[in-house]
Amino acid sequence: MRATTIHGPKDIRVEHVPDAVVREPGDAVVKVELACICGSDLWAYRGVAKRVPGQRIGHEFVGEVVEVGPGVGSVKVGDRVIAPFVWSDGTCPYCVQGLPTSCPQGGFWGSGTSDGGQAEAVRVPFADGTLVRVPEGVDDALLPALLALSDVMGTGHHAAVSAGAAPGATVVVVGDGAVGLCGVLAAKRLGAERIISLGRHEDRAKVARLFGATDQVPERGAEAVEKVRELTGGLGAPVVLECVGTDESWSTAIGLVRDGGRIGYVGVPHQAPNLPTGKLFPRNIGIAGGIAPVRTYLPELMADVLAGRLDPAPVFDRTLPLDEVADGYRSMDDRSALKVVLTP
Amino acid sequence: MRATTIHGPKDIRVEHVPDAVVREPGDAVVKVELACICGSDLWAYRGVAKRVPGQRIGHEFVGEVVEVGPGVGSVKVGDRVIAPFVWSDGTCPYCVQGLPTSCPQGGFWGSGTSDGGQAEAVRVPFADGTLVRVPEGVDDALLPALLALSDVMGTGHHAAVSAGAAPGATVVVVGDGAVGLCGVLAAKRLGAERIISLGRHEDRAKVARLFGATDQVPERGAEAVEKVRELTGGLGAPVVLECVGTDESWSTAIGLVRDGGRIGYVGVPHQAPNLPTGKLFPRNIGIAGGIAPVRTYLPELMADVLAGRLDPAPVFDRTLPLDEVADGYRSMDDRSALKVVLTP
Numbered sequence: 168m169r170a171t172t173i174h175g176p177k178d179i180r181v182e183h184v185p186d187a188v189v190r191e192p193g194d195a196v197v198k199v200e201l202a203c204i205c206g207s208d209l210w211a212y213r214g215v216a217k218r219v220p221g222q223r224i225g226h227e228f229v230g231e232v233v234e235v236g237p238g239v240g241s242v243k244v245g246d247r248v249i250a251p252f253v254w255s256d257g258t259c260p261y262c263v264q265g266l267p268t269s270c271p272q273g274g275f276w277g278s279g280t281s282d283g284g285q286a287e288a289v290r291v292p293f294a295d296g297t298l299v300r301v302p303e304g305v306d307d308a309l310l311p312a313l314l315a316l317s318d319v320m321g322t323g324h325h326a327a328v329s330a331g332a333a334p335g336a337t338v339v340v341v342g343d344g345a346v347g348l349c350g351v352l353a354a355k356r357l358g359a360e361r362i363i364s365l366g367r368h369e370d371r372a373k374v375a376r377l378f379g380a381t382d383q384v385p386e387r388g389a390e391a392v393e394k395v396r397e398l399t400g401g402l403g404a405p406v407v408l409e410c411v412g413t414d415e416s417w418s419t420a421i422g423l424v425r426d427g428g429r430i431g432y433v434g435v436p437h438q439a440p441n442l443p444t445g446k447l448f449p450r451n452i453g454i455a456g457g458i459a460p461v462r463t464y465l466p467e468l469m470a471d472v473l474a475g476r477l478d479p480a481p482v483f484d485r486t487l488p489l490d491e492v493a494d495g496y497r498s499m500d501d502r503s504a505l506k507v508v509l510t511p
Numbered sequence: 512m513r514a515t516t517i518h519g520p521k522d523i524r525v526e527h528v529p530d531a532v533v534r535e536p537g538d539a540v541v542k543v544e545l546a547c548i549c550g551s552d553l554w555a556y557r558g559v560a561k562r563v564p565g566q567r568i569g570h571e572f573v574g575e576v577v578e579v580g581p582g583v584g585s586v587k588v589g590d591r592v593i594a595p596f597v598w599s600d601g602t603c604p605y606c607v608q609g610l611p612t613s614c615p616q617g618g619f620w621g622s623g624t625s626d627g628g629q630a631e632a633v634r635v636p637f638a639d640g641t642l643v644r645v646p647e648g649v650d651d652a653l654l655p656a657l658l659a660l661s662d663v664m665g666t667g668h669h670a671a672v673s674a675g676a677a678p679g680a681t682v683v684v685v686g687d688g689a690v691g692l693c694g695v696l697a698a699k700r701l702g703a704e705r706i707i708s709l710g711r712h713e714d715r716a717k718v719a720r721l722f723g724a725t726d727q728v729p730e731r732g733a734e735a736v737e738k739v740r741e742l743t744g745g746l747g748a749p750v751v752l753e754c755v756g757t758d759e760s761w762s763t764a765i766g767l768v769r770d771g772g773r774i775g776y777v778g779v780p781h782q783a784p785n786l787p788t789g790k791l792f793p794r795n796i797g798i799a800g801g802i803a804p805v806r807t808y809l810p811e812l813m814a815d816v817l818a819g820r821l822d823p824a825p826v827f828d829r830t831l832p833l834d835e836v837a838d839g840y841r842s843m844d845d846r847s848a849l850k851v852v853l854t855p
Contacts, residue, residue, distance in 0.1 A: 449612070454799075
């Protein structure tokens with residue numbers, strides 16, 4: 168089968184690899200219908216996150232189950248499924264409490280020698296714990312929206328939930344990548360009344376407005392902080408979604424959050440910024456979030472997509488065949504594309 | 512009148528200073544009945560927190576109102592009152608929402624040229640916003656318990672509330688100072704089922720047990736983390752109170768919190784440790800707390816003290832006349848005393 172591999176910075180290839188097969192009783196093999204490229208894949212693409220040459224990549228996919236091990240009970244051959252961006256056993260204390268990202272048996276697609284999602288097929292460990300079955304008869308037109316639930320929509324939702332977005336809230340979203348935009352959509356879905364989106368790219372701002380942003384702030388850094396404070400009676404916003412993960416974005420988030428407010432953060436801290444307690448303490452600023460337990464959110468978000476109440480698909484602005492995946496990385500790296508769908 | 516002043520590291524004096532008087536219409540003057548020394552005063556005593564020579568010190572006191580300005584309506588001459596450790600106007604958006612520590616007109620006793628609590632009397636700005644009246648006829652024997660509400664008990668409560676202590680919870684308290692011990696008591700009051708207290712001082716451990724600690728861990732650092740993990744099925748505790756504020760205590764707190772758990776922190780970050788997002792993110796560890804809005808908690812905690820349901824007084828293990836305040840600092844600095852009461 169064909170799968171995307173990464174050989175070094177900016178060296179993305181599609182190669183012929185051994186077919187995905189069931190190896191453990193709990194495995195399933197999923198034939199990928201749609202996959203996509205994530206902003207976090209760019210950290211590997213740029214060489215910031217290290218990879219072994221030839222390692223698989225991609226962690227978002229929907230597809231059809233084509234083989235199951237004898238221990239699999241929740242999905243069967245022919246089922247359409249969504250895979251969250253980590254697999255998990257579904258039975259450990261963390262999975263049971265809804266934090267599958269801390270599952271001791273869990274792992275990331277494309278880590279080590281595991282399959283990646285940007286491929287024709289994927290071996291899925293712990294299929295019962297990991298995969299979410301899509302009901303039969305769902306319109307193919309909904310596939311991109313369902314694909315977004317594998318990561319970005321669930322991650323934006325995690326930021327919004329962690330920050331305490333609730334009916335009537337004033338929310339600021341730092342970051343206009345796909346996750347930030349999904350954060351806007353999640354805040355809207357949770358009933359936020361005012362949603363201030365930071366970002367200077369007009370194409371992204373359009374999506375933010377479509378998703379529910381009521382105010383947009385193109386300024387950055389200290390100027391953005393000042394602008395948000397102007398918009399919030401000088402006090403800042405009680406609910407802030409940090410969807411970038413850099414020192415600069417954190418500094419902005421801390422600057423514009425209202426005293427006593429909370430920052431829900433999901434920006435992957437590749438450069439691992441440190442949070443200054445000296446700045447948080449006197450203002451009682453809370454921090455919550457982290458890697459999103461997307462598997463836990465999937466049923467509820469899928470129900471809304473299927474009912475027509477939620478549509479994150481507009482985060483995708485380009486579709487390419489798998490063979491052109493390298494071009495997809497290039498276009499996301501130079502920001503000419505927001506998020507690229509791949510069709511194997 | 513006599514007041515405690517600080518002139519440099521380890522140089523605490525009692526000096527004659529001008530009498531406290533009403534200067535603004537909203538002021539009251541409180542004749543101090545009981546004051547005390549705080550662990551956070553030791554940062555100034557040790558020279559870590561800078562002070563101007565001759566500056567007043569002390570931020571915890573109960574006493575009697577002896578003069579009020581024409582704008583004061585909530586207390587009158589003769590009332591017994593508790594002062595929280597910051598004053599606040601009671602009318603700004605932050606005061607109204609219950610975060611008086613962020614009041615733009617608020618301030619700390621002993622900051623700048625303001626009066627300190629370790630004195631015969633104190634000028635109280637914004638008396639209506641700041642002071643809490645004690646009902647008439649309260650037994651003098653309850654005064655130490657009420658004094659503890661001016662800071663340490665309210666601060667321990669803030670840690671417990673911020674960390675999410677709730678009925679049935681398993682809670683770990685990092686720090687066996689007066690605030691940590693009050694954190695134990697607050698967790699117990701909020702219904703925690705299991706309370707693990709860290710600390711190696713037997714006299715403090717006794718108070719912790721009295722306050723509700725069910726387990727005690729004398730180990731420190733990595734050994735304490737290991738011990739707490741043993742006690743919690745390997746997973747750590749979902750609710751952690753960080754009551755110290757140093758790099759080491761934070762590292763311990765992060766080490767022993769369960770993935771998905773929350774650290775409520777009230778340890779004053781004099782050395783301002785930075786929190787490593789790289790360690791928090793993959794484990795979904797939340798951080799909440801900061802400087803405690805004690806004024807907000809005072810009515811509820813006072814009601815419990817007066818009803819005999821709450822008694823933080825055992826955090827005080829020594830009483831000295833004001834004139835011997837320097838000896839009180841010495842004994843807290845060398846840890847021969849836990850917390851010292853002063854009688855002017």
